[in-house]
Amino acid sequence: MKLPKCWSCKYVFKYRELFVLSFFPFKRNTCPNCGKRQHLAKNINWKINFLPLPIVFIPLVLNIFNVPWLSIGIIIIIALALYFAILPYQLKFSNKDHGLF
Known part of the structure; x- marks a missing residue:
């Protein structure tokens, strides 16, 4: 895994x-x-917003198997x-603002 670079000068962000x-x-x-100005690429906006969505379903699935709430937390x-x-x-990053959709 590599850290992203600036689209203009190729500076590697910390x-x-x-x-x-x-x-x-x-x-x-x-x-x-x-x-x-650095804008997030369009496909990255989707990752940021929808990748953690399965985390919402963890309590529901684990509750079916009677896992204690402390463990779920x-x-x-x-x-x-x-x-x-x-x-x-x-x-x-890209040089254009793509928005979410």
Whole structure:
């Protein structure tokens, strides 16, 4: 897995910069090297918004098997932590704002 690059100057973003961006995906993001505006690529918007959707169904599925709620909560916290830890590596930038759809 590689961290994404600036579309203009090919600056490789630091993990910390992208980690903050993963919590605020629609925040204005500029390249610290060249100052150009970075927009998330269209397919990445879908990943950010719909990839964590299965996490919603974890409690429903585990509740069918009578798993205690404390265990379900711990599993959800671990799943969310993994999602946010991997997300910066999934980002890609472009020079155009594509929007969500």
